[in-house]
Amino acid sequence: MGSSITTLGELKRALSTPASGLRRRTVKDEVRDNLITKLRAGDTLFPGIIGFEETVIPQLINAILSRHHFILLGLRGQAKSRIARGLMDLLDDTIPIVPGCEIHDDPLEPLCAGCRARIATEGDKLPIAWLPRDLRFVEKLATPDVTIADMVGDIDPIKAARAGLGLSDELTIHYGLLPRANRGIFAINELPDLAGKIQVGMFNILQEGDIQIKGYPVRLRLDVLMVFTANPEDYTARGKIITPLKDRIGSEIRTHYPLTREHAMAITEQEAWLDRHADGRELEIPAYVREIVEEIAFLARAERKIDKRSGVSQRMPITCLENATSNAERRALVADENPVVPRVTDIYAAIPSLTGKFELEYEGELRGADNVARDLIRAAVGAVFAERFDRVETRRVIEWFDMGGTLRIEDTSSAAQLLKQARCVQGLVELAEHLGLKTDAPPPVLASAVDFILEGLYAQKKITRNEERGYHAAEPQPRRTTRQTETSLDDGAPLPSTGKKKYYN
Numbered sequence: 001m002g003s004s005i006t007t008l009g010e011l012k013r014a015l016s017t018p019a020s021g022l023r024r025r026t027v028k029d030e031v032r033d034n035l036i037t038k039l040r041a042g043d044t045l046f047p048g049i050i051g052f053e054e055t056v057i058p059q060l061i062n063a064i065l066s067r068h069h070f071i072l073l074g075l076r077g078q079a080k081s082r083i084a085r086g087l088m089d090l091l092d093d094t095i096p097i098v099p100g101c102e103i104h105d106d107p108l109e110p111l112c113a114g115c116r117a118r119i120a121t122e123g124d125k126l127p128i129a130w131l132p133r134d135l136r137f138v139e140k141l142a143t144p145d146v147t148i149a150d151m152v153g154d155i156d157p158i159k160a161a162r163a164g165l166g167l168s169d170e171l172t173i174h175y176g177l178l179p180r181a182n183r184g185i186f187a188i189n190e191l192p193d194l195a196g197k198i199q200v201g202m203f204n205i206l207q208e209g210d211i212q213i214k215g216y217p218v219r220l221r222l223d224v225l226m227v228f229t230a231n232p233e234d235y236t237a238r239g240k241i242i243t244p245l246k247d248r249i250g251s252e253i254r255t256h257y258p259l260t261r262e263h264a265m266a267i268t269e270q271e272a273w274l275d276r277h278a279d280g281r282e283l284e285i286p287a288y289v290r291e292i293v294e295e296i297a298f299l300a301r302a303e304r305k306i307d308k309r310s311g312v313s314q315r316m317p318i319t320c321l322e323n324a325t326s327n328a329e330r331r332a333l334v335a336d337e338n339p340v341v342p343r344v345t346d347i348y349a350a351i352p353s354l355t356g357k358f359e360l361e362y363e364g365e366l367r368g369a370d371n372v373a374r375d376l377i378r379a380a381v382g383a384v385f386a387e388r389f390d391r392v393e394t395r396r397v398i399e400w401f402d403m404g405g406t407l408r409i410e411d412t413s414s415a416a417q418l419l420k421q422a423r424c425v426q427g428l429v430e431l432a433e434h435l436g437l438k439t440d441a442p443p444p445v446l447a448s449a450v451d452f453i454l455e456g457l458y459a460q461k462k463i464t465r466n467e468e469r470g471y472h473a474a475e476p477q478p479r480r481t482t483r484q485t486e487t488s489l490d491d492g493a494p495l496p497s498t499g500k501k502k503y504y505n
């Protein structure tokens with residue numbers, strides 16, 4: 001639009017010609033105008049934000065139309081930062097600035113003394129630079145050690161001495177993040193972690209355009225759209241946010257975790273790194289594996305052993321699916337199988353990607369993070385299995401185990417090894433038909449289905465499994481040791497497993 005304009009004189013002419021399409025306006029007006037254009041055109045607003053279409057996004061639109069500074073209140077992993085970054089799409093492609101100015105001054109109304117001095121000497125010949133929108137978004141994670149100098153700025157006595165200026169002159173200010181966000185969007189994440197003194201400083205800038213730095217009054221009439229994020233409990237806790245600042249935040253918008261498994265799966269599909277072709281292999285993730293991974297997060301959010309206040313991020317299913325896929329890749333590479341098909345067993349192997357994603361309550365601490373994760377996986381498998389095998393007759397398979405049959409399968413067992421054992425169990429492989437599979441499906445696909453069925457029966461306590469991954473009859477049937485395997489692994493030496501897993505039963 002304006003990149004052909006290179007001087008202040010040309011800029012002034014273009015602004016006085018309506019056909020140029022160039023307008024001077026505040027950031028809030030610019031964002032509002034561009035939002036209106038998108039709404040009129042029926043464009044997708046906030047692309048990539050899934051499941052907020054009817055809840056968060058309408059409130060967001062209202063806040064922008066109202067020209068509000070606003071805060072997103074939500075737990076971790078609810079796309080708050082992503083929404084804030086998405087606001088960038090509502091900025092103009094470029095805006096004219098005084099080149100080299102740290103606070104991106106408007107050439108027609110510069111704030112800083114340096115720019116004003118340049119205009120006084122250069123006049124209409126002053127060169128104009130064009131600032132792209134991605135440089136107009138500043139983001140800061142609030143922590144208690146953030147200072148006024150970081151956020152607003154500091155007086156630089158050396159600079160002042162060199163310039164021969166008084167300390168209160170603006171030329172002596174070393175600008176902090178907020179002035180550097182001038183004419184753009186400034187996002188502060190976890191606002192309640194910001195010291196009260198800094199909150200006061202920010203309020204003064206928003207309200208009056210004045211601030212004191214080291215006792216010197218500084219005028220900074222900044223043009224910024226402020227977006228904050230916070231954990232809802234921290235935000236509403238008394239004394240965490242100074243009242244006048246809270247009063248200046250126009251809208252409080254609550255975010256949430258995906259409301260449906262479909263939304264959750266769509267988010268994970270979008271975010272997880274699954275576009276891999278290990279040594280040219282195809283990746284085929286069964287729907288039930290994707291469903292179980294999401295179900296783990298849904299159950300974790302409702303689990304009383306897990307701290308509700310900090311939440312369970314949507315990053316949990318994302319990293320879990322990535323890690324489970326890697327375990328499947330590892331097996332496929334060693335066994336030279338194609339396609340790579342993750343199994344339920346691979347989800348258990350992905351426990352290291354789960355345990356860091358939740359904070360435990362006291363009861364959870366007693367149980368231990370690994371066991372809590374394992375319990376969640378088992379419950380998730382049980383829930384998804386129940387949906388798929390609700391009215392399916394599995395008695396024949398269970399009877400086989402009741403008769404004393406055992407299977408010994410590891411997460412490293414190849415599809416051939418697994419299926420060879422599974423075929424000894426009358427009716428087991430055939431159950432895969434209820435997952436839409438024919439018994440001549442590719443072995444890795446069929447093996448994953450069989451693994452799901454075994455894990456499902458185990459989750460429903462119809463068969464049992466011990467720490468050596470043997471499946472056998474459920475209690476109260478007499479326990480048999482898995483070492484008395486009816487079928488043994490004879491296809492080469494066993495591969496290294498993901499570690500010693502203590503399975504409860």
Ligand SMILES: [Zn+2]
Binds near residue numbers: 114
């Ligand atoms: Zn300037």
